[in-house]
């Protein structure tokens with residue numbers, strides 16, 4: 001679609017973006033949900049996580065009360081899908097500016113997180129009530145498992161969100177509507193890219209562009225590790241790994257060179273699909289009291 005040069009209000013910008021996104025072929029939602037990104041979307045809303053995994057209520061406000069929904073749900077609706085590493089070989093083959101050696105080494109780390117998450121999850125399931133009875137906040141095996149579970153799970157989710165949006169091919173530039181939205185939020189396109197590079201240089205683990213379901217806006221967030229400073233109720237649409245393992249083989253310690261190269265191979269089509277899904281989520285539904 002053609003974007004008019006002058007947009008007066010954020011609402012008009014959003015309407016144009018929605019219309020533009022509707023013209024794109026959307027990736028099957030289940031595929032996106034299966035990346036685990038959907039689960040990351042609603043951290044803190046334990047009811048929504050299994051629902052997202054099954055793509056049952058995603059983007060839809062429950063027509064009945066949650067209690068009624070639960071009464072009609074099958075217990076099998078809440079069985080999480082098996083965790084397994086995703087195949088990004090197709091993406092890596094199109095990731096300009098990054099060597100196969102760099103990407104394969106990084107992918108190996110990701111597979112390690114998948115394995116550890118499985119191990120931790122099984123260990124938690126195996127705990128007996130007797131073993132849980134002595135839990136305390138100074139030291140207890142359950143505490144250690146919960147802490148490392150968040151590290152491993154976010155290690156899986158964040159890497160999947162990162163890898164999936166690489167290798168843009170013909171999508172290495174944002175659509176006019178998406179570019180206009182980002183420009184609107186960050187003052188200019190240069191403002192947006194300056195935030196990307198600065199967030200990437202500031203943080204020790206991750207820089208994340210996300211939709212905040214509380215205020216409906218786009219924000220950059222930063223994590224010093226997978227589970228440190230993780231914002232709740234935000235939907236990541238662009239995830240940037242800034243650990244040195246993500247770029248050391250190709251860019252030595254020059255993180256800015258890495259971020260500059262990364263911007264040239266981002267798949268903005270994926271970012272746009274995520275934004276469309278995020279927009280369907282608004283407003284946040286922490287309950288039905290609004």
Ligand SMILES: [Fe+2]
Pocket residue numbers: 106109159241243245246
């Ligand atoms: Fe990484």
